[in-house]
Amino acid sequence: MPTTDTAGTRADIAVLNGVPFLDRNFSVPQLLGGVVAVRQMHARNLEVQDVPAADDITGWLSPDTAVKTRPNATLVPVRTMPVARLRRTQHAARGLGELLPHWRQLMALPMAYHLLESDDTSLSASTYLWPQQILLSDAAFDNRQALDELLLHEWCHQWLYLTEELWPFDVPGARQVTLPSGTSDRAPREVIGAAHVAATTLRMYQALGVHSGERIEMFTEYGRGCLALLDELDEDLTPAGRTIAGQLKEAI
Structure with missing residues (x-):
């Protein structure tokens, strides 16, 4: 509410x-x-x-x-994250919190970390129905860049999930679409989440002094593709969803 x-x-x-x-x-x-x-x-x-x-x-x-306290909470099958990887994850989260002054409060939210099951092809995951839980793949630990991107990706989702505890972003029965990445059957709220990830990842790279290159081009194109979808989905968004979508347009 x-x-x-x-x-x-x-x-x-x-x-x-x-x-x-x-x-x-x-x-x-x-x-x-x-x-x-x-x-x-x-x-x-x-x-x-x-x-x-x-x-x-x-x-x-x-x-x-x-x-x-989440109605209809749904636990996800996971593997326990080994201590060494958990420390790497926590260290990376602290590093993200130090990138920009206003990120420090955000990255201080208590979070639980898990490993995805070995047969899961996702790189990372989280869900509104299992809040403040972030799932990472084995591949997330291949290098620091991968860990930072995927970790920030899921933290973005977690903060929008918090917001959705108060304001839903799409209306009941909203249409589903395919994201620019090719991922199908995604609700408007998930398109908002994807655009938010793109904009925030670009902000991360800007804070690191990276203003051009393959990753910048990819996230810029992806984010703009998500925003174009949201234009088509305007009738499926709540007033809160439209507000967030409009704010994201200013960020990408």
Whole structure:
């Protein structure tokens, strides 16, 4: 459910002041405050046991509580990440948090990491129905560039999932489309997520001093392709989805 202002009316997504990772003034406390309130509501409705105390904000933002309070939560088969790889992942996440000052708060969100099953062909994965859980493939550890890109990719999804706890991005029964990558059967909310990943990855490379080359061209083309799809899907987006799509157009 959307957050409310002091008068008790529905707050527009504009209250967040932009998009996570892309806007310096993005209001992390505003979003997380709303997320905690929604999780507490779901905990009551679902009669969840062993929840944190009402004022334990850190507890309500933990991966465990995120899953317990997500309606229709769906666990994904995974492998446990070995300690050495977990340390590499955590080190890479800290490094991403140091790239830009406004990324530090974002990368401080508690996150659980797992390995994808060995027969899964994905490079990385996450899902709205298993929040604050990031799955990485063995190939993600081939080199630092791969790990940084894939890790940032999934962190982008996680922050949009948080936003969607308050504001859905597409309407019920929304059309599904094929992403520019060729991935089919994707809802408008997932197209928004793909465009957000492209824009944020470009921002990462800019922060690293890389302004041209194959990766820059690829993510720019991919992001613009996603935005073109969102133009076609305008009627399938909620007002919040249209707002996010418009903000992404300014970033790519």
